[in-house]
Amino acid sequence: MTQLRALKDAKPSPSTKIATKKTKVFIAGVGAVGGSLAHQVQNIAESASVELIGVCDSSRTLWSTGDAKPITKRDIRHGKPEDWEQIIKTIKPKNEEHVVFVDATGNLKVSELYLKLFENGIHVVTPSKLANTRKQVYFDLLKNTAKENGVEFLYETNVGAGLPIIQTLKSFIESGDKILEIEGVLSGTMTYLFSQLDEGNSFSESVIRARQLGYAEPDPRDDLSGEDVARKMMILARICGIEVERDELQVDPITPEELQDVDSTTFLEKLPDYDNEWSDRLETLNSREKTLRYVGTLTDGKITVGLKEVGEDSPFGRLTGTNNLVKIKTERYFDQPLIIQGPGAGKEVTAAGVLSDILKIGE
Numbered sequence: 001m002t003q004l005r006a007l008k009d010a011k012p013s014p015s016t017k018i019a020t021k022k023t024k025v026f027i028a029g030v031g032a033v034g035g036s037l038a039h040q041v042q043n044i045a046e047s048a049s050v051e052l053i054g055v056c057d058s059s060r061t062l063w064s065t066g067d068a069k070p071i072t073k074r075d076i077r078h079g080k081p082e083d084w085e086q087i088i089k090t091i092k093p094k095n096e097e098h099v100v101f102v103d104a105t106g107n108l109k110v111s112e113l114y115l116k117l118f119e120n121g122i123h124v125v126t127p128s129k130l131a132n133t134r135k136q137v138y139f140d141l142l143k144n145t146a147k148e149n150g151v152e153f154l155y156e157t158n159v160g161a162g163l164p165i166i167q168t169l170k171s172f173i174e175s176g177d178k179i180l181e182i183e184g185v186l187s188g189t190m191t192y193l194f195s196q197l198d199e200g201n202s203f204s205e206s207v208i209r210a211r212q213l214g215y216a217e218p219d220p221r222d223d224l225s226g227e228d229v230a231r232k233m234m235i236l237a238r239i240c241g242i243e244v245e246r247d248e249l250q251v252d253p254i255t256p257e258e259l260q261d262v263d264s265t266t267f268l269e270k271l272p273d274y275d276n277e278w279s280d281r282l283e284t285l286n287s288r289e290k291t292l293r294y295v296g297t298l299t300d301g302k303i304t305v306g307l308k309e310v311g312e313d314s315p316f317g318r319l320t321g322t323n324n325l326v327k328i329k330t331e332r333y334f335d336q337p338l339i340i341q342g343p344g345a346g347k348e349v350t351a352a353g354v355l356s357d358i359l360k361i362g363e
Helices: 002-009 032-043 073-078 084-091 114-119 136-148 165-174 188-198 203-212 227-239 264-286 347-362
Strands: 023-028 050-056 060-063 098-103 123-125 179-185 290-299 302-311 323-330 338-343
Touching (some): 023 347, 060 084, 123 347, 165 338, 188 323, 203 264, 264 290
Antiparallel strands (some): 179 290
16 A cells, blocks of 8 residues: 555655657648638747648758747758658558648648648648549549548548538448438628628629739639639538539639620729619528628538528628538437538638647547
8 A cells, every 4th residue: 555655655856857759840831821721820839739840842851959939931942852752652651650741831732742641641731622522433433542541641631721621521421321302502702792792892892802902712603603602512512421523513603794805904804783673682692691602512412502591690691700600400410400600711720720620639
């Protein structure tokens, strides 16, 4: 008993340290999201047992020197020429350690490295939707190859930035629930645009303002086409076990048909010609206490993406800024579907979502 009490009361000496295996992180792409992620990883490196071992951009690679100095985009200019074979060889895990490759590039070539990374025992975390929205057979191959090699492929930020939408769907399915319907406003750009229209701003002014604030792409038609929402809905459907290809989706763009194929300068110049059409439509809806939101819906295995009339006081109608909202109806959440709402865009919240995936792997 005395020996047991002595062991219980014993305290480690100040010099004693508990060995903790760090999760090593390599980030490809140090733009808005990748750069923010690099800083977030370095800020919590000691407390969360993560270590940034290197970063790269489209031409150069910079390896960490082990000091506490934050890596910046400017530092990469002094890195070595990019060599993917060498990068994979260098980061390949040793002694059962966890190594996470983060793809923050939005580059097809980088997304095509995932299979090789899995085969080398490297986990992949990405906000990029490129890999997950290719052919269904490729989506399945990614999932199966990761599983066969005992690594994780996580992409929570593919949909809703840092919102736990994918994680929630997976937990429902794993617990035996059945997803019946998913309905969501999944484009921060579209939320901003239509909340601006609700405030009385013109369509053209709202589009141009969204572009100036960085909420829309340099060519806003990339957002107005609805392709971003379509890709997100494809990913959610595939997570639910529904096999779907892009040409099976019904997607209604809000780009004026006459301006779909003109150059970007002409597009912006001609956009005010459609302001009255939009204001008249909103005025008619407002008289019935309704408004417009750009909504993606998955029901009965089918996906539709386009404008939807919603009540001004409904969850969708109350959305402002760049917020996203997704409503999930399941067999268990039938009478009161689960609603997840919050910021659906922004480099900091997206980077935080990526970091959360990294930390899950470390756990």
